[in-house]
Amino acid sequence: MKPYIRLxxxxxxxxxxxxxxxxxxxxxxxDAPVLQSAVCGFVAFCCLASVVYIINDICDAPRDRLHPTxxxxxxxxxxxxxxxxxxxxxVLLAVMLLLSFWCNFPLESYLCLAIYFAVNIGYSxxxxxxxxxxxxxxxxxxLLRVLFGAAVTGIAISxxxxxxxxxxxxxLGLGKRRGELARQKGDTRKVLKYYTYDYLDKYxxxxxxxxxxxxxxxxxxAANGMVWTVPLVICLCMKYSxxxxxxxxxxxxxxxxxxxxxxxxxxxxxxxxxxxxxxx
Numbered sequence: 474m475k476p477y478i479r480l481x482x483x484x485x486x487x488x489x490x491x492x493x494x495x496x497x498x499x500x501x502x503x504d505a506p507v508l509q510s511a512v513c514g515f516v517a518f519c520c521l522a523s524v525v526y527i528i529n530d531i532c533d534a535p536r537d538r539l540h541p542t543x544x545x546x547x548x549x550x551x552x553x554x555x556x557x558x559x560x561x562x563x564v565l566l567a568v569m570l571l572l573s574f575w576c577n578f579p580l581e582s583y584l585c586l587a588i589y590f591a592v593n594i595g596y597s598x599x600x601x602x603x604x605x606x607x608x609x610x611x612x613x614x615x616l617l618r619v620l621f622g623a624a625v626t627g628i629a630i631s632x633x634x635x636x637x638x639x640x641x642x643x644x645l646g647l648g649k650r651r652g653e654l655a656r657q658k659g660d661t662r663k664v665l666k667y668y669t670y671d672y673l674d675k676y677x678x679x680x681x682x683x684x685x686x687x688x689x690x691x692x693x694x695a696a697n698g699m700v701w702t703v704p705l706v707i708c709l710c711m712k713y714s715x716x717x718x719x720x721x722x723x724x725x726x727x728x729x730x731x732x733x734x735x736x737x738x739x740x741x742x743x744x745x746x747x748x749x750x751x752x753x
Contacts, residue, residue: 476552477561480530481523484726489518491615491638492622498695499628500750507626513576514625518618520569521586525593527562531555532597541656578625585621589614604667608646615642633691640687644680645725647673648713652723681710698749705745709738 537549547553651673692699
């Protein structure tokens with residue numbers, strides 16, 4: 474049973490918390506019907522994301538066996554056969570569709586799900602080997618989560634916040650490639666031959682600067698007091714950058730989960746945001 478759970482990559486459900494971003498920043502966290510829609514959306518998106526991870530693992534199994542850490546993945550290690558993995562993906566896809574119909578998701582949410590699935594299938598089948606496009610597709614995954622959250626809750630958010638998500642996603646995507654470049658052994662990811670440390674570092678710095686700028690501009694027009702979260706955001710970004718440039722494979726989820734200071738800073742940021750938006 475454990476390999477089947479690992480195949481879902483449950484840690485990566487953290488990325489899907491972006492679905493709640495419109496709910497939280499829209500001031501509707503305690504609106505029961507809207508919260509229920511967001512939770513249903515979160516579960517449905519988790520199912521679809523796991524389907525994508527399974528397809529990616531099936532496609533990447535030969536290369537994953539040559540990777541120092543990915544070789545332990547269920548399919549690459551032989552713990553689960555490709556056919557068994559495909560069956561699990563089919564079940565998850567059915568659950569996602571049934572949940573979507575049961576929760577009566579609006580049409581826009583189905584469009585987000587379809588685009589996310591199509592983009593990631595293209596990524597798994599070869600687009601990840603195209604420089605720049607590979608990072609842009611990673612970014613689209615984060616943005617689509619927010620758009621999906623806005624669709625299922627019916628809450629619109631500021632363009633500044635969308636720009637913040639896009640910019641920080643570019644930063645995370647570039648950081649992921651940087652970590653992979655540092656740990657590359659053999660030809661485990663073809664696209665890495667197009668990147669250098671100088672190139673990745675330069676655009677990581679640009680993306681990070683834009684992220685903080687966009688967030689600061691959004692916070693100035695948001696609820697009173699949100700501007701005071703900007704220093705904490707800067708500290709979070711500084712600590713993340715320090716961790717990524719150290720002994721890290723660059724994967725955002727792994728970086729955050731393995732760094733206690735980052736987790737404390739993230740918890741402090743969440744507590745401050747909720748306090749400003751809902752208590753004061």
